[in-house]
Amino acid sequence: EDQVTQSPEALRLQEGESSSLNCSYTVSGLRGLFWYRQDPGKGPEFLFTLYSAGEEKEKERLKATLTKKESFLHITAPKPEDSATYLCAVPIYGGSQGNLIFGKGTKLSVKP
Amino acid sequence: DAGITQSPRHKVTETGTPVTLRCHQTENHRYMYWYRQDPGHGLRLIHYSYGVKDTDKGEVSDGYSVSRSKTEDFLLTLESATSSQTSVYFCAISATGPWEDTQYFGPGTRLTVL
Numbered sequence: 001e002d003q004v005t006q007s008p009e010a011l012r013l014q015e016g017e018s019s020s021l022n023c024s025y026t027v028s029g030l031r032g033l034f035w036y037r038q039d040p041g042k043g044p045e046f047l048f049t050l051y052s053a054g055e056e057k058e059k060e061r062l063k064a065t066l067t068k069k070e071s072f073l074h075i076t077a078p079k080p081e082d083s084a085t086y087l088c089a090v091p092i093y094g095g096s097q098g099n100l101i102f103g104k105g106t107k108l109s110v111k112p
Numbered sequence: 113d114a115g116i117t118q119s120p121r122h123k124v125t126e127t128g129t130p131v132t133l134r135c136h137q138t139e140n141h142r143y144m145y146w147y148r149q150d151p152g153h154g155l156r157l158i159h160y161s162y163g164v165k166d167t168d169k170g171e172v173s174d175g176y177s178v179s180r181s182k183t184e185d186f187l188l189t190l191e192s193a194t195s196s197q198t199s200v201y202f203c204a205i206s207a208t209g210p211w212e213d214t215q216y217f218g219p220g221t222r223l224t225v226l
Contacts, residue, residue, distance in 0.1 A: 031212050032211075036217075044202070099211065100157065102154040
């Protein structure tokens with residue numbers, strides 16, 4: 001069964017304490033992986049798309065990397081404004097149908 | 113920000129009543145999607161559209177119907193709302209795809225069915 005699993009479910013960091021979030025998937029023939037940020041009461045905000053193993057993308061304090069089985073979202077020297085839920089998503093295909101499967105997210109809290 | 117609006121933003125209704133949620137985009141994107149987000153489940157696809165009057169079912173389509181008569185509008189209808197449809201509903205759009213192109217999300221509609 002195609003699955004997307006994010007870990008940890010929740011992560012508490014002190015301001016400046018770097019860490020990584022994980023997104024593992026069991027989709028065969030990966031054709032893209034998306035990272036989103038979601039603030040409470042708002043819609044997901046697009047961060048990155050990764051298409052092939054070894055690819056990396058950066059935006060401010062965030063860097064996303066991709067391997068054949070998982071993706072990491074590295075957060076360097078986080079600030080309180082980085083607090084949010086981070087979602088990853090992977091497209092899957094079955095017969096004539098397709099879908100974008102989302103993980104359940106990692107809720108990040110950064111304390112000053 | 114992608115030009116996506118959803119209306120209403122909040123709605124409380126009673127079991128058995130019909131409900132229609134609207135998604136409006138100003139990006140002229142071909143693809144539009146409706147998702148629901150529930151604790152413990154993440155985002156799940158309800159229906160999507162790949163053009164005017166062209167729609168298809170998603171993962172959790174039972175109890176929902178959609179219509180798209182104009183490029184910019186995608187309507188989600190709950191014919192007879194049930195308490196299990198209490199959720200936050202998000203509309204998304206993409207230019208191409210549908211699954212490999214970036215989807216951009218609207219602000220959401222919080223629906224409560226009593």
